[in-house]
Amino acid sequence: xxxxxxxxxxxxxxxxxxxxxxxxxxxxxxxxxxxxxxxxxxxxxxxxxxxxxxxxxxxxxxxxxxxxxxxxxxxxxxxxxxxxxxxxxxxxxxxxxxxxxxxxxxxxxxxxxxxxxxxxxxxxxxxxxxxxxxxxxxxxxxxxxxxxxxxxxxxxxxxxxxxxxxxxxxxxxxxxxxxxxxxxxxxxxxxxxxxxxxxxxxxxxxxxxxxxxxxxxxxxxxxxxxxxxxxxxxxxxxxxxxxxxxxxxxxxxxxxxxxxxxxxxxxxxxxxxxxxxxxxxxxxxxxxxxxxxxxxxxxx
Amino acid sequence: xxxxxxxxxxxxxxxxxxxxxxxxxxxxxxxxxxxxxxxxxxxxxxxxxxxxxxxxxxxxxxxxxxxxxxxxxxxxxxxxxxxxxxxxxxxxxxxxxxxxxxxxxxxxxxxxxxxxxxxxxxxxxxxxxxxxxxxxxxxxxxxxxxxxxxxxxxxxxxxxxxxxxxxxxxxxxxxxxxxxxxxxxxxxxxxxxxx
Ligand code: SF4
Numbered sequence: 001x002x003x004x005x006x007x008x009x010x011x012x013x014x015x016x017x018x019x020x021x022x023x024x025x026x027x028x029x030x031x032x033x034x035x036x037x038x039x040x041x042x043x044x045x046x047x048x049x050x051x052x053x054x055x056x057x058x059x060x061x062x063x064x065x066x067x068x069x070x071x072x073x074x075x076x077x078x079x080x081x082x083x084x085x086x087x088x089x090x091x092x093x094x095x096x097x098x099x100x101x102x103x104x105x106x107x108x109x110x111x112x113x114x115x116x117x118x119x120x121x122x123x124x125x126x127x128x129x130x131x132x133x134x135x136x137x138x139x140x141x142x143x144x145x146x147x148x149x150x151x152x153x154x155x156x157x158x159x160x161x162x163x164x165x166x167x168x169x170x171x172x173x174x175x176x177x178x179x180x181x182x183x184x185x186x187x188x189x190x191x192x193x194x195x196x197x198x199x200x201x202x203x204x205x206x207x208x209x210x211x212x213x214x215x216x217x218x219x220x221x222x223x224x225x226x227x228x229x230x231x232x233x234x235x236x237x238x239x240x241x242x243x244x245x246x247x248x249x250x251x252x253x254x255x256x257x258x259x260x261x262x263x264x265x266x267x268x269x270x271x272x273x274x275x276x277x278x279x280x281x282x283x284x285x286x287x288x289x290x291x292x293x294x295x296x297x298x299x300x
Numbered sequence: 301x302x303x304x305x306x307x308x309x310x311x312x313x314x315x316x317x318x319x320x321x322x323x324x325x326x327x328x329x330x331x332x333x334x335x336x337x338x339x340x341x342x343x344x345x346x347x348x349x350x351x352x353x354x355x356x357x358x359x360x361x362x363x364x365x366x367x368x369x370x371x372x373x374x375x376x377x378x379x380x381x382x383x384x385x386x387x388x389x390x391x392x393x394x395x396x397x398x399x400x401x402x403x404x405x406x407x408x409x410x411x412x413x414x415x416x417x418x419x420x421x422x423x424x425x426x427x428x429x430x431x432x433x434x435x436x437x438x439x440x441x442x443x444x445x446x447x448x449x450x451x452x453x454x455x456x457x458x459x460x461x462x463x464x465x466x467x468x469x470x471x472x473x474x475x476x477x478x479x480x481x482x483x484x485x486x487x488x489x490x491x492x493x494x495x
Pocket of ligand 1: 073153154155157189190278279280380428429430
């Protein structure tokens with residue numbers, strides 16, 4: 001087969017994967033999240049909080065039984081891609097495939113299209129537009145595959161995003177304080193209990209990027225850096241002490257988890273970014289091999 | 301905390317006054333869906349709504365529907381949006397139109413407490429994002445007005461066992477959101493002092 005025929009076929013495979021992932025993510029939430037929600041329902045002692053959590057669990061089941069969307073907000077499509085050095089399709093084409101897959105899923109299902117021009121507010125297409133969908137890239141040496149993860153991000157939780165350029169003297173204490181104040185300020189608006197993503201270090205933009213990476217991790221995975229893992233544990237405990245509770249109605253479970261991602265930074269910088277992911281923390285993944293075989297993955 | 305079943309529209313104020321913040325409510329009857337642009341048309345552009353809002357239950361929503369005929373729609377996925385953006389309409393909804401209940405997610409800020417007390421209204425908290433379940437509780441889309449605002453039209457839904465909802469703000473001046481927030485701020489002070 002010619003090189004063009006191979007890459008056309010591969011581009012179609014990535015497109016198909018993206019179209020499937022977007023709908024799958026919206027309908028069928030991953031097991032780790034289901035477990036976290038069930039665990040939360042067991043821990044919660046407030047009456048209103050229990051009512052919310054049991055309704056959420058029932059809703060997840062109804063979505064499955066009726067093959068309906070877990071939440072009506074189809075979000076903006078965000079993908080994270082890990083591209084192997086030897087994967088035979090250029091990222092420019094991978095991006096095209098993700099965009100076309102998003103559009104196909106939106107039109108064929110059909111899904112609500114949320115994409116608008118940021119000034120005119122006119123719809124820009126089937127969940128696509130200028131720089132939409134959003135793709136995070138990572139490049140992996142000595143590998144020939146592609147991992148794609150789709151994270152549809154709802155606006156209720158995305159609106160609860162916060163950035164602070166702490167100063168180095170604020171230290172880790174400043175980081176903790178900002179995260180706690182952000183979540184108390186957000187109250188019931190981001191549909192708690194969800195995943196608090198925190199990005200620290202790097203630069204202003206990169207810290208927020210890391211916070212978004214953090215919410216896309218399976219619930220309860222720990223950052224391999226022991227210092228960062230410790231911060232995750234501590235923030236998780238403290239955030240739940242605030243008493244905001246499910247949907248902000250008061251209770252023991254304010255967050256399902258806190259995930260932190262970090263980057264080294266400038267000696268006079270200490271950025272901290274918070275990105276909230278609601279209880280409908282939808283994500284779905286696929287591995288695409290160099291020959292175009294697709295393997296879908298619930299766990300990643 | 302009590303559990304109630306209320307059928308809307310509500311013509312007797314007593315049914316609303318019985319509800320206390322924190323109570324559980326399941327709703328029957330008819331509810332009206334609307335969102336930002338619908339209320340902007342009513343209040344900022346001064347257009348009279350072509351549906352009777354007296355005693356009504358308003359739901360903050362922009363539903364996902366399929367058109368099946370002239371002015372007829374079938375539900376696909378109906379969920380609820382964040383209420384806070386629309387709090388400024390509370391006073392005129394109560395004073396001018398006699399609305400009895402507003403339902404959404406995330407709660408209303410404190411400025412809703414006084415109008416709700418004055419006009420005998422309540423705010424119901426629904427579980428945000430639980431759209432699959434909510435859709436099964438909406439039996440039918442009976443009427444739609446202002447289709448040109450799609451999906452932010454005025455919708456009339458017939459519901460069955462809609463909920464469970466939580467009374468977030470009652471007609472007696474109590475707001476769960478206010479209380480939870482005050483308590484959280486107090487706890488936060490304690491946590492920060494320990495850091
Ligand atoms: S914040 Fe999440 S759960 Fe809530 S409505 Fe938006 S997407 Fe759905």
